[in-house]
Amino acid sequence: MDGTLLSIGELAAASGLSPKALRLYDESGLLPPRRVDPFTGYRSYGPDQIDRARRIAALRGLGMGLARIRVVCDLDDDAAAAAELRSWWRQEEADALSRAAVVADLVRDLGKHHSEDIMTTSTTTSTTTPRTAFALHQGLERPTQEDAVLIRELPGGRVLLAVADGFGGADDLSARLLRTLADAVEAAASAPPLAALETAWMAVEALVPTSDAAGSTLSAALLEGDRLHVAHLGDTRISLVRAGRLEHITQDHTQVRSLLEAGRLSPEEAAAHPDRRLLNRALAAGAPTAPDLLVRRLEPGDLVLLSSDGLHAVVDPADLAEALAAEGEDLESLATRLVDLALDAGGPDNVGVALARA
Known part of the structure; x- marks a missing residue:
């Protein structure tokens, strides 16, 4: 050549x-x-x-x-190219403002801001506590463990599961964030579940480093009755397996992922983009730290999975779905098998997994 x-x-x-x-x-x-x-x-x-x-x-x-x-x-003139880019961005900003106004109107019309309704209060009361299991592994390449996993049974039959993925030399930041979250949710036992998560998140934000590169992602699932209440930030994930079908409840907080969801990037472009794993929301200095707050209905037999990206960014999606859809395996064995899948795929990152069976 x-x-x-x-x-x-x-x-x-x-x-x-x-x-x-x-x-x-x-x-x-x-x-x-x-x-x-x-x-x-x-x-x-x-x-x-x-x-x-x-x-x-x-x-x-x-x-x-x-x-x-x-x-x-x-354009062979850099000044002209810059002017073209600025013009495009001005319209993007205007479009965002227009969408924000529509969102504000819809929120007001729905009447759900700072309130709880049928989507945030269980319609049935479960007499059994969900079965749970977790697994945590440092991986094969990381010098330290910056992932953390927590499962805590709370008063009133609630169960909290949470996974955090620290970065930037965060040491024990992820573990401290989870303990703080759990303590605050437990202290808000009388509040509706989503409100308890939202209140607890403020205590978590107080621990965010203000002057260095350390930070963490965090995904929490509060199970009560037939409802799954979620607080999520970053690229840890919460997924639901129902009748053998895997559904991702949360969306990774990367710009590339948002553009993919909006149809502005193709799946091929998103998978190949050099910034595909670059977070734009996280518990870190200078980043937006407010979480997504979500609610989903649970059915008997549903499997809830919380994972750090040491699992879902490494294991082939088809292999992960197959493992989760398998029947008859106890949760402890399944949690271990999920970690083994990550290690078999090279184990380049810490791995954290939490499971609950409704």
Whole structure:
């Protein structure tokens, strides 16, 4: 191959994009290769295309459409390209304000702000406590354990499960966050479940470091009767398995994931984006720390899974779904098997898992 050209793998390494993403941008006309071998189909790129590849990735990461990206990238004047980007962003801000106004109107009309109704109060009273289990492993590559898992039975038949994933040399931050959350939820035993979680979260936020890179994600599930109440922030996850079907209750708080959910990035682009795991909400200095507060109905036999990304970001989704859908396995064995799946996949991260069977 001509030494002045790059293979698709070399361009991928230089730009942070995957070969799959580069093929996608070739097909869309955004980044055609300089040469395609007529016999092998191998693509070759010029070194000067590295900057364009990086710019395309950055603009797609913002949610800009392909047609507008082509306009920005084809402008040979940096000042003109900057003006085009500012113009696009002004409209994005205006659109966000318009959506915020509609959301505020809907919240007011629903009459559910700071109140509890049928979706936050159990309609049936369970006479049995959900079965639970957990597993925690440092993984095969991490020098310390920054994940934490907590399960606590609370007064009134409530059960709290929580998983936190510390980062940035957080030491025992995740464990302290979970203890604080559990103590505060227990102290708010007379409050409706979602209100108890929301109040407890304020105690958690008080522990967030204010001046360094340390922080944590946190997902908590409060089970009461036939309801699952959730407080969630970051990329720890809460999932529900019902009749063999796996449903993700929470959404990872990354910009790439939000754009995927909104249909502004394709699954292929999201999977290949260099910033796909970069959080934009977490319990960390300078980041938004307010949680998602969610409620779901539980049915007898439902399995609730809380996990750190040492599990779900490592294990093949099909393998994870198969393990969770298997019947007849006790929860302790299942928790251990989930950790084993992460270790079998290389175990690059800490792994935390909590399970509850309704």
